[in-house]
Amino acid sequence: MRKSFMVILGLLMVFLLSACGTDELEVEADGTIKLIAAHNQTSPDNPYQTGLLKFKEVVENESDGKIEVEVHAGTIGTEESQLVEKLQLGAADLVVVSPGLMTQTGIREVDILSAPYLFKSYDHWLRAIDGPVGEEMAEIINEKSNNSFKVLGYWTAGVRHFYGKKPLESIDDLKGVSLRTQTSGVISDFWQATGAIPSSISWGELYQGLQQDVVDSSENAYPFFVQQAHHTTPNGKYITETAHDFTTRLVLFNGEKFDNLPENYQEIILKAAEESVIAEREATNTQDVEYKEKAIEEGAVVNEIDREPFIEVAEPILDEFVKEIEAEELLQKIRDLE
Incomplete structure (x- = not known):
């Protein structure tokens, strides 16, 4: 019943x-x-x-x-x-x-x-x-x-940095470097302007791609690429703290x-x-702090870099992009909050 x-x-x-x-x-x-x-x-x-x-x-x-x-x-x-x-x-x-x-x-x-x-x-x-x-x-x-x-x-996904087969001493070191990142949109435009070559290799295949020299480098935040052991590969060992994206x-x-x-x-x-x-x-x-420490303990090499040349490349690209999509006011609101 x-x-x-x-x-x-x-x-x-x-x-x-x-x-x-x-x-x-x-x-x-x-x-x-x-x-x-x-x-x-x-x-x-x-x-x-x-x-x-x-x-x-x-x-x-x-x-x-x-x-x-x-x-x-x-x-x-x-x-x-x-x-x-x-x-x-x-x-x-x-x-x-x-x-x-x-x-x-x-x-x-x-x-x-x-x-x-x-x-x-x-x-x-x-x-x-x-x-x-x-x-x-x-x-x-x-x-x-x-x-x-x-x-x-x-949500946030941490602060994104560059990591690759060689450290970046200046923005010029990116010329001709294949970089796993987005291959369209404002992100791609920025990296192409630095001289890098964006690659669309999937996230799930990136470890193998870095291991086998399919791609020279990538960019992401510590919790994400260290958990995937990208820093243990030949093409992920050198981390340059570009801090190009608070995600x-x-x-x-x-x-x-x-x-x-x-x-x-x-x-x-x-x-x-x-x-x-x-x-x-x-x-x-x-994890941003913990996984940076873990990467260093496991042999990764971390270096800082002058970010001003990167910012000088990024700002005009963004200015042109917001004009195209008529979002100048939105961009100004963000800049006013600095």
Whole structure:
């Protein structure tokens, strides 16, 4: 009798949730909703995993288990393009992606956030991202994606540096160097202007590429490339602290699905997103220090460099880019916050 009652109750919950517009969400027989959350990093120690596990913890606790979160660490896509596609198709509900990737969806303004030397410090990044600039960018993404993407928060991915087969003593040392980075957009334009040759080798194949001399160098933050042991390869041993990007990562939810959720569920998800931002940033900032030490202990060589020549190359490229996409005011707001 109890079993029959639970089945009927479950079916009733499904009906009620469907009536609220959640028919596109994955609803279990007992009426619980399952959310698929994913990032592209495969290391269990990665800050992305820390952030999504915090999101899962808060959502499930606050909903008393009525919302379940299934976290995927590189298991449904190691390329961000795969994750965005799954978000659009409904195969994922929340994904973590870089601003540069979003330009492929036609929202070019987002590429500003990945422009080299846009932010002069971590505090400058915080003032912009956690203030009106972050709010405006979220509105642009939602509007231009026709509500396909809703920004739940902004994570960091550390401070990006150059690493390769040789140290950089000056910007001239980049001439003719093949560099794993984005091959389109403002990032690519910057590296080409330095004389480097952008390469599109995938993240999952980069260790082998550095090991086998397929690519001369790459650029990323300590937690990410050290966890993948890139610094142990012949072409990843020399780290030059260019600090060219205080990185931004977008936590995106399917906008239509979010709007179809009951209001109390929306509030839970937003709270969980806020908690995930705190957890991910703390993990990244801590690991930025720890993994630099680890890299040095394991034989990597770290050197500093005069960044002014790099900044001189980057600024006119960014100025020209924002004119092209009519985002001069947004850029000025960011610069005013320095």
